[in-house]
Amino acid sequence: MLFEWLKLLSGKRIILASGSPRRKEILESIKLGIEVQASDFEENLNPDDFKHFSEFVTETAYGKANDVVQKTISDTIPVHLVIAADTMVVIDQQIMGKPKSNHSATTMLKTLSGRTHKVYTGVVLIWPETNEITRFCESTNVTFAKLSDTIISGYVSTGEPLDKAGGYGIQGLGGSLIESIEGDFYTVMGLPLHKFSYHVNDHYKNVK
Incomplete structure (x- = not known):
């Protein structure tokens, strides 16, 4: 979907407002040249202040994106796009x-075992030159297999769960625990690739 814009995008300064190696991997997999500048936004929003989880996670993504926009606003080299996700x-x-x-990871995995849960990823794209802001959220249902205590303890001992929401990484060893998913795999990984591509394509199509 971004094929026709790759040459144009190669000349743009694009910042990923996240230190997530998984989001960086997703963007680099589509040949998008990016800078990584982790946001200092304090993620302290109260979920109870929002009507739906999708609003909460998208507003958190906005906080990250806006933080990086403000930090780079006076840079000599202009920023063309800031990408943030939560x-x-x-x-x-x-x-x-x-x-x-490890104890809390074990508790989480026992809760997820044999059940279906939902993963939300909110994304905000800011084009500083035009002050255009795009917000969207995708959700994916993930069903875990029934996990024995031995499987859970073995997975926790790898250390993988400790920096992952929900205590697992779908793109790593945690993928072996998943029986099925309904929705975009990349939403679970941290950046819904199709919808991201759709919105970037839509932006450049309209400003062409």
Whole structure:
């Protein structure tokens, strides 16, 4: 979907407002040249202040994107696009963040075992030159296989769960725990690729 714009995009300064190696990997997989500048936005929004999880996660992404826009606004080389995203896992209407210990990772995985949960990724794209802002959120249903205590402890011992929302990484060893998904795989990985491409394509098509 971005094929016709790749040459144009190669001359643009594009910043990923995230230190996530997974989001960087997704963008580089489509030959998009990016800078990485992790946002210092304090992720302290209260989910209870929003009507839906999708609004919460998208507003968090906006905070990250806007932080980087403000930091780079006076740069000698202008920024053409800032990309930010935020991902969260929800089950039983409860948000499962990143586990802080092996114990909390084990508890999360036991909760997910044999059940279906939802992953939301909110994305915000800001084009500073035109002050255009695009917001969107995608969700994907993920069903875990029934996990034995041995499988859970073995996975936790790898250390992979500790920096992952919900305590697992679909693109790594955690993918072996998943029985099925309904929706975009990349939403779970951290950046819904199709919708991202759609909105970037739409922007450049309209300003061509």
